[in-house]
Amino acid sequence: MNSQLLSQIQNGEPLAVARAITRVERGGNDARNLIRALFPYTGRADIIGVTGAPGTGKSTLVNALAKEFRTREKRVAIIAVDPSSPFTGGALLGDRFRMQDLAGTGIFIRSMASRGQLGGLAAAVSDAILVLDAAQFDVILIETVGAGQGEVDIAKHAHTTIVLEAPGLGDDIQALKAGILEIADVLVVNKADRDGANATAAALEMNLNLNPDKNAWRPPVLKTIALQGKGIGELADAIAAHQKYLGENHLRAKKEAARFNDELRELLQRELLHKKLQNVAAEQWQTWIDEITTRRRDVYAIAEEILNG
Amino acid sequence: MSDTPIRVLVAKPGLDGHDRGAKVVARAMRDAGMEVIYTGIRQTPEMIAEAALQEDVDVVGLSILSGAHLELFPRVTELLKEKGKTDVLLVAGGIIPDEDIPQLNAMGFTGVFGPGTNTNDLVKFVQAEMAKRRMHNAQ
Numbered sequence: 001m002n003s004q005l006l007s008q009i010q011n012g013e014p015l016a017v018a019r020a021i022t023r024v025e026r027g028g029n030d031a032r033n034l035i036r037a038l039f040p041y042t043g044r045a046d047i048i049g050v051t052g053a054p055g056t057g058k059s060t061l062v063n064a065l066a067k068e069f070r071t072r073e074k075r076v077a078i079i080a081v082d083p084s085s086p087f088t089g090g091a092l093l094g095d096r097f098r099m100q101d102l103a104g105t106g107i108f109i110r111s112m113a114s115r116g117q118l119g120g121l122a123a124a125v126s127d128a129i130l131v132l133d134a135a136q137f138d139v140i141l142i143e144t145v146g147a148g149q150g151e152v153d154i155a156k157h158a159h160t161t162i163v164l165e166a167p168g169l170g171d172d173i174q175a176l177k178a179g180i181l182e183i184a185d186v187l188v189v190n191k192a193d194r195d196g197a198n199a200t201a202a203a204l205e206m207n208l209n210l211n212p213d214k215n216a217w218r219p220p221v222l223k224t225i226a227l228q229g230k231g232i233g234e235l236a237d238a239i240a241a242h243q244k245y246l247g248e249n250h251l252r253a254k255k256e257a258a259r260f261n262d263e264l265r266e267l268l269q270r271e272l273l274h275k276k277l278q279n280v281a282a283e284q285w286q287t288w289i290d291e292i293t294t295r296r297r298d299v300y301a302i303a304e305e306i307l308n309g
Numbered sequence: 310m311s312d313t314p315i316r317v318l319v320a321k322p323g324l325d326g327h328d329r330g331a332k333v334v335a336r337a338m339r340d341a342g343m344e345v346i347y348t349g350i351r352q353t354p355e356m357i358a359e360a361a362l363q364e365d366v367d368v369v370g371l372s373i374l375s376g377a378h379l380e381l382f383p384r385v386t387e388l389l390k391e392k393g394k395t396d397v398l399l400v401a402g403g404i405i406p407d408e409d410i411p412q413l414n415a416m417g418f419t420g421v422f423g424p425g426t427n428t429n430d431l432v433k434f435v436q437a438e439m440a441k442r443r444m445h446n447a448q
Contacts, residue, residue: 014359015392015394018362018364021365026313052370061325084344085342088341089314089341090314090338090341090342090345091314091343091345092335092336092339093344093347094344094347096348096360097345097348102357103355103359103360104356108363109363110363111344111364113314113344115314127430159440225433298324
């Protein structure tokens with residue numbers, strides 16, 4: 001990569017940063033070379049994830065939170081992920097619609113489609129984070145797709161994960177379930193002006209009381225009304241407190257290790273799959289699928305043939 | 310390369326508050342496999358240009374019903390040029406009198422689509438234009 005482009009990205013020039021993200025989304029050798037050049041300049045940014053069910057107010061909260069960080073003199077970038085259609089591959093990326101306050105503030109917003117990736121993010125999110133990190137943003141806010149109970153990939157990427165709830169979505173049994181609530185470093189009951197906000201917060205607190213490790217970080221449960229900016233300063237403080245906790249307990253490095261452990265495994269999976277399938281003709285593949293659907297052979301037998309081939 | 314989804318920004322500059330047409334267009338493009346960034350109504354030219362730049366879109370689609378297209382559209386194209394975002398296909402829609410179309414074409418709006426447009430025609434137009442551009446860039 002030429003040094004001019006590298007310095008443009010490092011200076012956070014929007015055109016260069018935006019194009020670099022397009023290149024990592026496209027993948028291939030070009031993306032690899034770009035990441036190789038940028039990687040030594042990463043590792044500085046605070047990565048904050050925001051997740052929660054559709055309609056809990058993630059985009060509106062991110063909008064308010066970004067403004068709050070801006071007043072605290074931070075350079076902010078946002079990655080907002082929405083789902084791709086499993087049928088057409090198309091996507092309607094509507095998060096930006098709720099972030100109109102941020103226009104002209106120097107905050108960089110990028111919408112990404114999940115492009116078939118499960119887990120609540122897009123495959124290129126990790127590389128897009130690296131681009132924004134190299135572009136010297138202090139804070140990178142990542143908004144996941146509207147998550148269900150099991151979309152927990154964000155916790156592998158973020159230093160601090162915020163899980164949003166809204167009043168009236170479930171009872172105290174929902175709060176006991178494994179999955180998304182477990183990944184929270186900060187729990188937020190948004191739309192707190194609605195009925196049931198206190199009950200939702202209480203159910204979350206009760207669940208936290210049952211955590212066996214009393215010395216571990218206890219996620220604060222905060223109430224916000226993101227649309228009015230209420231509770232956002234307290235949320236930013238809670239995030240700062242969590243980051244301080246990570247630093248004091250050498251947990252940030254541990255989180256990074258877990259993140260790259262995961263990334264390396266995922267990369268290997270993709271590459272090995274590609275390597276094994278690149279010389280398989282489409283007709284051969286179709287034959288295998290036919291053999292399976294007609295019950296002549298099973299998926300394990302075919303997989304073994306491919307792995308040994 | 311050609312299987313990279315086409316990225317489109319759909320925005321409504323100006324003050325008219327009716328976005329049904331823009332939403333229908335956004336949905337049709339989504340169903341055609343494109344990635345559509347929908348920013349909605351009351352967008353200033355500055356907001357549109359900034360979004361096009363950050364999102365690195367291939368296509369900017371502007372919808373307008375208020376009649377202010379000859380004031381607002383050139384401002385968008387100027388800002389895009391200023392910011393160096395020159396590789397974008399510009400498409401306009403809404404209530405636009407026929408006699409204004411040559412002027413919009415001259416500003417760089419390759420396609421201008423009025424009321425009653427079949428969304429299939431719009432989708433085909435964008436796909437064909439993008440195929441041309443990507444072929445050209447690959448050479």
